Amino acid sequence: MAAEIQPRPQTRKPVLLSKIEGFQDVVNTAVIIPKEDGVISVSQDRTIRVWLKRDSGQYWPSVFHTMPVACSCMSFNPETRRISIGLENGTVSEFVLSEDYNQMTPARTYQAHQGGVTVVLFVLEMEWVLSTGQDKSFTWHCSENGQQLGTYQTAAWVSGLQFDVETRHAFVGDHSGQVTILKLEQDNCSLVTTFKGHTSNVTALCWDPVQRVLFSGSSDHSIIMWDIGGRKGTAFELQGHNDKVQGLCYAPHTRQLISCGSDGGIVIWNMDVTRQETPEWLDSDSCQKCEQPFFWNFKQMWDSKKIGLRQHHCRKCGQAVCGKCSSKRSTIPLMGFEFEVRVCDSCHGSITDEERAPTATFHDSKHSIIHMQYEPTRGWLLTSGTDKIIKLWDMTPVVS
Ligand SMILES: [Zn+2]
């Protein structure tokens, strides 16, 4: 019988709309202004710039402001047109943009950290400014009176921060590879739990408050989807980058996760599929297929078991196998393996073509991405690269 052709969900592909150039150094954070043809950028070259699209089709600065030190990060609230900027000297400076985006007025400055600010997040609902610094602290300030409300010492430098307004949980991803979940009160916080799955820096976090799913991206090239809402403690791996993952955004309308990496890759993941957890690795002193003993210290490898270091384990069944019994490779997209991975010979025979159908599409941004942002109302993506260029992408065109 001929194979039945399943209608595939439509996938989108990024189309380059514009480039914004002219920076002296890299743009650490930039955001698309919703409902306005504009972009706000903060750069290592110390500038804060607001770019508006002119009749010529080019983006030109309507605001150009130079700070005393480099601007490391930014949070923009479109409702209040407030920008909170984290600086290399540990302060957070806030400005308010005029309605026409042609002027910027200083609002408030917080002496938040002893070292450079690594992430800043303004939460309008709480009137809170959350920030993390190179001093390994996480603090939150009241944006109405400027007072520090609380602080928490993190295990390492923080590079990812998300907040759930409804339950007041903060997700803090750090350079040790762990994600710490804190429950914040007005002036104190408590440790809820930590997620350990990455073998290197957490570089990006993305929280979907509807599905209650947290995505973490890492320098170890992987993404982990932590299904917090499912309450079963399930975690799904997504392996689709050849280098550090640098940014993550979830598009709720299309149930797609967009990830960017320093390899220049933009990966669009279809999250509207039932994914499978990767199996636990089985511990054995001998190959579980041919029973040849392993000659290395397997116990020690097991004790330091980490996702991503799975040589000589079948990724599908988790059995410990020797090289001879796992000579073949296969993709297993529903387990997150979009690239070919080691599988044992019996699993190789059992994986169907349908199971091999990719659940992600791969695109080349042609620059090494250090930051990304997705604007869902227009379906635009912004990428900022080591080439000091911002690129704007239309993510709506459909490829069949
Ligand atoms: Zn074997």
Ligand SMILES: [Zn+2]
């Ligand atoms: Zn297997």
